[in-house]
Amino acid sequence: MTASNNPASGGYQTDSPRFDRPLSPHLQVYRWQITMLTSILHRATGIVLSVGALLLTCWLVAVAIGGEHYARVAAIITHPAGQAFLFLWSIAFFYHFANGIRHLLWDAGWGFEIKRMYASGYTVFAFVVAATAITWWLAWDKIGGGA
Amino acid sequence: MQTPMKRVRGLGSAKSGTEHFWMQRLTALALIPLGLWFVYSIVTLAGADHDSVVAWMRHPVRATLLALFAATAFYHSKLGLQVVFEDYVHTGWLKFTALILNNFIHVLLGAAAVISVLRVAFGD
Numbered sequence: 001m002t003a004s005n006n007p008a009s010g011g012y013q014t015d016s017p018r019f020d021r022p023l024s025p026h027l028q029v030y031r032w033q034i035t036m037l038t039s040i041l042h043r044a045t046g047i048v049l050s051v052g053a054l055l056l057t058c059w060l061v062a063v064a065i066g067g068e069h070y071a072r073v074a075a076i077i078t079h080p081a082g083q084a085f086l087f088l089w090s091i092a093f094f095y096h097f098a099n100g101i102r103h104l105l106w107d108a109g110w111g112f113e114i115k116r117m118y119a120s121g122y123t124v125f126a127f128v129v130a131a132t133a134i135t136w137w138l139a140w141d142k143i144g145g146g147a
Numbered sequence: 148m149q150t151p152m153k154r155v156r157g158l159g160s161a162k163s164g165t166e167h168f169w170m171q172r173l174t175a176l177a178l179i180p181l182g183l184w185f186v187y188s189i190v191t192l193a194g195a196d197h198d199s200v201v202a203w204m205r206h207p208v209r210a211t212l213l214a215l216f217a218a219t220a221f222y223h224s225k226l227g228l229q230v231v232f233e234d235y236v237h238t239g240w241l242k243f244t245a246l247i248l249n250n251f252i253h254v255l256l257g258a259a260a261v262i263s264v265l266r267v268a269f270g271d
Contacts, residue, residue: 047231050224056217057260063200064263064270070197090186097182100175107172135190143194 034121042099045092052089087136094131098124167226174223181216188213201267210268214261221257225249 030036055077062073076082102120105111111120188209192200204210228249236242 043227043231046224046227049220050228053220053224054256056220057256057263060213060217060260060263063197063204064266066197066201074197093182093186097179101179104172104175135186139190139193142190 034118038099038102038121038124041095042103045096045099048089048092049096052085052092055085055089087132090135091128091132094128094135095124098127098131167229171223171226174219174226177219178216178223181212181219184212185216201270204264204267205270207268210264214264217260217264218257221253221260225253228253 058073059077062070077086102111102124105120111117188203192203195203204213229246232242232245232249236245
């Protein structure tokens with residue numbers, strides 16, 4: 001039996017020089033940089049938004065049914081934990097929204113230069129902070145104003 | 148081998164071609180105005196009681212935008228989570244199960260959302 005058809009090697013030639021080649025560097029090897037951070041955050045915020053979509057359906061179904069069902073979902077949303085989740089959701093939304101536009105611009109061929117990529121990345125973060133702050137200021141102002 | 152016909156149809160070996168890629172972009176584009184409108188609406192509804200929410204949702208333009216937002220968002224979410232499962236779940240049967248459940252749950256939640264909006268819009 002030669003090394004090349006040894007089942008323990010999974011059919012690969014373990015004694016081949018192929019195996020001495022460097023492997024593709026993984027996450028922990030890289031220095032953190034904004035291009036990598038924005039990419040990872042795009043996926044992470046997308047997952048948060050999907051979880052939020054579950055809450056959206058719960059809310060819409062509760063509005064349609066009304067009565068106690070609506071009261072129960074409204075209680076979850078207005079609970080501090082619910083408000084904390086909505087806050088997180090709004091950050092995820094504004095991030096995914098702005099960075100998604102950045103992705104669409106890349107798809108259109110704009111902004112691939114390193115300089116523009118960094119500038120658009122920082123713009124996304126600035127947008128998230130401003131949009132989240134304005135949204136919650138308006139929302140709390142509305143509740144505080146006895147709406 | 149890429150025949151001219153294959154190139155014209157845009158279908159590769161997966162037979163579905165660039166549909167996933169394209170629909171992800173198309174739904175993303177649609178969600179730019181729909182998403183902004185949705186967040187704006189949620190802010191205006193902050194602290195509103197059930198009657199006000201129902202009255203708000205009964206407006207035909209709002210019901211249309213809300214149903215479109217929900218349907219588009221769930222489609223976009225389905226495509227996005229599908230890629231997450233494809234990237235991180237490597238056990239054959241588990242990946243297959245996750246992808247099927249991903250489809251079912253998104254269709255279920257999306258349908259429930261749209262039907263609820265329509266129920267309120269056409270309600271008594």
